Amino acid sequence: MTPHSAAAALALHDVSKRYGRRWALARLTYSLPAGRSLLLTGHNGSGKTTLLRMLATALSPTAGRVEVLGKDAVVHRDELRRDVALLSHASFLYEDLTAHQNLTVLARLLGHPSPKDAAEGLLGRVGLGKRSDNPVRGFSAGMRKRLAIARLLMKAPTLALLDEPFGELDPEGIREMEGIIAQLKSSGVTVVLATHLIDQGLSLCEERLHLQDGRAVLA
Ligand SMILES: Nc1ncnc2c1ncn2[C@@H]1O[C@H](COP(=O)(O)OP(=O)(O)OP(=O)(O)O)[C@@H](O)[C@H]1O
Numbered sequence: 001m002t003p004h005s006a007a008a009a010l011a012l013h014d015v016s017k018r019y020g021r022r023w024a025l026a027r028l029t030y031s032l033p034a035g036r037s038l039l040l041t042g043h044n045g046s047g048k049t050t051l052l053r054m055l056a057t058a059l060s061p062t063a064g065r066v067e068v069l070g071k072d073a074v075v076h077r078d079e080l081r082r083d084v085a086l087l088s089h090a091s092f093l094y095e096d097l098t099a100h101q102n103l104t105v106l107a108r109l110l111g112h113p114s115p116k117d118a119a120e121g122l123l124g125r126v127g128l129g130k131r132s133d134n135p136v137r138g139f140s141a142g143m144r145k146r147l148a149i150a151r152l153l154m155k156a157p158t159l160a161l162l163d164e165p166f167g168e169l170d171p172e173g174i175r176e177m178e179g180i181i182a183q184l185k186s187s188g189v190t191v192v193l194a195t196h197l198i199d200q201g202l203s204l205c206e207e208r209l210h211l212q213d214g215r216a217v218l219a
Helices: 048-053 076-085 099-109 115-125 142-154 171-186 197-206
Strands: 009-017 020-035 038-042 064-067 084-087 159-163 191-193 208-211 214-215
Touching: 009 048, 009 191, 020 048, 020 208, 020 214, 038 048, 038 197, 048 064, 048 084, 048 159, 048 191, 076 084, 084 099, 084 142, 099 142, 115 142, 142 171, 171 191, 171 197, 191 197
Parallel strands: 038 191, 038 208, 084 159, 159 191
Antiparallel strands: 009 020, 009 064, 208 214
């Protein structure tokens, strides 16, 4: 490990990812300094989700090395999964459980001292207090997004990877999500934010990485 990467929240060393014959990421080298947050931009299919899933240790690189919080993301996958949370299109919600139950199940898994209170507090924070006893299967896309961010907050990660967090949200939801991301940052969480809403992203992140066909280009 170089001295530079030791201070980095994440570091990509010549990272490539291939699906079949298609290269989704190609020879990406990048380092995010500790204490900074990253805006990830690029057109549809440019590789943003692939990169986030790699940082979440859900995918391994085809070539190169990914370091997350100073650790190799392949070697230290299990321990990193405790510190890293991904808000993604697939939101890992139990359809037949209520919003409240979804969060209490997670809180118990995490060993939270008071799962029900924690769930209730977070549901209020994401604007789902009135729907907390409804099963998720009847939730709209925006409500699912709100519950997914509550799930991420319950996990209290060191690194939060947010894939299109504003998608499906109404204008009020977008403002609330901006507030939640700002709070995460002020509590010391490193945020990596992939979004097509460039203005929102730029106001929240100090650094930017723009992907074009899986390669980094100057933004
Ligand atoms: N599981 C997969 N199998 C095959 N190809 C894939 C797979 N996942 C992604 N790809 C391809 O990899 C490339 C990058 O996709 P990725 O989802 O990372 O892009 P993205 O920047 O997140 O796009 P969007 O803005 O549409 O969400 C695309 O060409 C895509 O078709």
